[in-house]
Amino acid sequence: KTAYEMLRSLVGSEMCIRDSCSSEKNTTVLVSNIGETQGTYFQIKYLSHNGTNLGIEIDSVLNLIDNSLSTYIPNSVISKINFRQDIIVDSLFSVVFKCAKTVYEQTQGALDCSIAPLTNAWGFGFESKEDLDSNKVNMMLKNIGFNKVKLKNDSIYLPKNMMLEFNALAQGFTVDLIAEMFNNKKISNYLIEIGGEIKAKGLNADKEIWKVGVDKPLEKINEYDRFQFILNLKDKSIATSGNYRKFFIENGVKYSHTIDPFTGFPSRNSLLSVSVVHDDCMLADAYATAFMVMGKYKTKQFLENHPEIEAYIIYSENNGAFKTFISSNLKRRIVNH
Numbered sequence: 001k002t003a004y005e006m007l008r009s010l011v012g013s014e015m016c017i018r019d020s021c022s023s024e025k026n027t028t029v030l031v032s033n034i035g036e037t038q039g040t041y042f043q044i045k046y047l048s049h050n051g052t053n054l055g056i057e058i059d060s061v062l063n064l065i066d067n068s069l070s071t072y073i074p075n076s077v078i079s080k081i082n083f084r085q086d087i088i089v090d091s092l093f094s095v096v097f098k099c100a101k102t103v104y105e106q107t108q109g110a111l112d113c114s115i116a117p118l119t120n121a122w123g124f125g126f127e128s129k130e131d132l133d134s135n136k137v138n139m140m141l142k143n144i145g146f147n148k149v150k151l152k153n154d155s156i157y158l159p160k161n162m163m164l165e166f167n168a169l170a171q172g173f174t175v176d177l178i179a180e181m182f183n184n185k186k187i188s189n190y191l192i193e194i195g196g197e198i199k200a201k202g203l204n205a206d207k208e209i210w211k212v213g214v215d216k217p218l219e220k221i222n223e224y225d226r227f228q229f230i231l232n233l234k235d236k237s238i239a240t241s242g243n244y245r246k247f248f249i250e251n252g253v254k255y256s257h258t259i260d261p262f263t264g265f266p267s268r269n270s271l272l273s274v275s276v277v278h279d280d281c282m283l284a285d286a287y288a289t290a291f292m293v294m295g296k297y298k299t300k301q302f303l304e305n306h307p308e309i310e311a312y313i314i315y316s317e318n319n320g321a322f323k324t325f326i327s328s329n330l331k332r333r334i335v336n337h
Contacts, residue, residue, distance in 0.1 A: 267293050
């Protein structure tokens with residue numbers, strides 16, 4: 001089953017409230033749905049037969065994701081797992097877990113979804129920041145390691161003192177699910193964006209390839225000079241991870257929100273931003289996070305061994321100057337940078 005088919009089996013007829021494939025196919029209208037989800041904003045545009053609005057179906061997907069994967073909802077599947085309640089995991093959780101395990105193994109632990117206790121302790125999760133020192137961080141590291149967590153059928157084994165979070169995959173996964181819903185409803189021209197994670201298919205209302213801009217790695221957006229690069233995105237996904245907006249400063253030290261699962265401290269390397277283009281938005285999302293931990297050299301080596309992954313990397317040199325690395329297979333998509 002595809003993720004969409006599993007999603008559809010969960011909600012039954014709710015996903016079939018309206019069928020965009022009307023018998024009258026002479027009018028195509030651009031429809032937009034905007035709103036808030038997963039602590040961020042979404043914007044979804046699609047060319048719909050006769051202007052059929054799929055906002056209710058989109059909201060159904062968003063609600064199901066929250067009820068499965070949100071650590072901010074006490075009764076979600078992942079929250080019940082974290083608080084040691086006996087529960088059978090749903091198919092959405094299983095899909096994301098398996099993807100997280102795959103990327104964890106591929107990146108040798110750079111993406112680690114058992115990092116939740118440290119994310120919380122540093123003040124970037126669903127609990128308040130703690131006072132931390134090296135000894136405390138080292139103690140917490142003993143309870144980190146996604147390889148220790150086991151999923152068998154619909155049951156999960158989570159060792160004592162461990163917690164999970166799928167923030168590095170959830171938005172991308174949500175984008176993929178909405179895209180599958182559109183595909184099943186025969187909508188073939190759309191752009192889905194949730195918190196900067198994007199998937200585009202087909203053409204826009206002007207019958208051109210969708211163009212997507214990625215912000216410069218600056219703390220504040222400059223509306224007059226905003227984008228680092230603009231690219232054509234057709235039948236692909238792009239996800240961006242960076243340390244330039246989510247951070248805090250303590251005693252003059254800047255701490256980023258990307259936690260290094262090997263040290264237990266916020267990641268400190270030369271990377272400022274990584275954008276990944278891939279067929280699947282969930283994988284693009286996961287790789288972008290992993291690359292921020294891996295750093296420039298390991299990421300470039302990884303890309304050489306995985307030509308199916310396209311990436312645009314922004315990093316700083318010792319003198320503070322910004323530099324970029326663009327994988328060869330991505331250069332053909334860029335229209336302005």
